[in-house]
Amino acid sequence: MGSLNYHRPKTIKETLALMEKGVPLAGGTALTPQRYDVAAVIDLQDLKLDELKVGKSKIRIGATVKLQALLKAQEEIPQALAHTCRQEAALNIRNAATIGGAVMTGDGRSPLLTALLSLDASVITEPGNNSEPLEKMLEKRDGRRKPRLIVALEMMRPKRMVYEQVSRSPADRPLVCLAVAEHLASKGKSHVIAALGGYGERPIRLTKMEEALEKGASLAEAAVLARKAYSDAGDAFASAAYRAEIAGVLARRLFTEVKG
Template identity: 40%
Template sequence: MIIEYHRPETMAAALSLLARPQPLTLPLGGGTTLTQMHDLTCAVVDLQRLGLDGLNGEGDVITAGAVLTLQGLMDQAGSDTALGRALDLEASPHQRNRSTLAGRMMTADGRSPLATVMMAMDARLVWLPEGQEVGLAEWFAMREGGRKPGLLVASLTWSAGMELAFEAVARTPKDRPIVCAAAARWPSGSIRAVLGGFGNAPMVVYDGLDGHDIVKAARKKYAQAGDAWASAEYRQEMAGVLMKRCLAALEKKEGQA
């Protein structure tokens, strides 16, 4: 139950509310999950007046505000890009118009196509008040231990120069993936490959210079990935197939450059 609602005009006021020991006070993004947590008694701090909904590029760093909606990001990324296709699978248009980028990353599980792609992009959460930057893989590990690196996420950042590929397989075209793969390649030749579709968080398969057998590593990563949605054998096979397609797409883009 939400016992207090605050909509501060400044970040200082928001942080001061969130730092209170009592009552438990949480940031409110789109509220799609928070307003449904009926067993939780808390106060909420609505972030919508803090100007955290932009998407800006400076040098080779892109910064997305924490309350940028999924639809807002999709509009700017383009629906036919790897990021746009992941956003399309992430949620229905109605949910995309409400859910915020940070809210989604707080609650995403391993089946989230958006978290899978953002992890491949090596997106980082910027937590206030310290301004600590935490990679998504690190955040999901912290979350397992019930820890948070700050009071709220102000933004997500990632580098601008990478090429990105995304592939997914699901029961129906708009269903959440049973397996999805994302791979990013930087101009330095460095590749970051991630698998999603299973478990509590997406998994990094490889992060380093090209040359490693990433397809084999992907298959190995999902060797035990069985649940009610798919057997481990199926996921292992598809992990290899989808990762191979991602790497081929990156190679094609490099050839066109």
């Protein structure tokens, strides 16, 4: 077992230089068990990346904002987003885990990643102050392996947002979950973004269903597209037939709620 070096930089520049020889340490809830596999950890807690900014149309969440802090901000952020932080992990973990860490490690059963997709979230990284859609980052095979520092997440503030999940117990991770957000577009119009989770390496956007609804598809037609998206989503936790059926039911229910 080799020794582990600990660094606590004060600036982004210093952090990026240190990332040549180590990995970022945020809440440590996922990294700590793997600490023997890394040469050095770079603690992000002095970088002042823990700011939450809620504007009229946008929300910016610093990378080291804790999941519990987001849950506590439920009067400012969409309640459904706060709720997915509660569903993400138990209190002890939420008190330490950060949104940046969740983005780096979350899989398809992550309620928070599902919610963030429905908010069309972008990941802001250094070097370069780059902004990349979360969806693209998750899609790419090496999207989360590249040695980049996440500094924040930016997302649209929706007019309305709803989230529901089906799991084996209320506190368990979802077998199927759906987040639907209605966003204001130009000329008083609005459009809907939907994300489906509960299976695989990452949650997915229901783009075909969004497009169909835009063209006036019925709820029944939308539900068929949601079912199709999970028609192969079988694993040890649930069969594909079960997940597909539940995806259709949730789609009908949440679209009815969002569209009134």
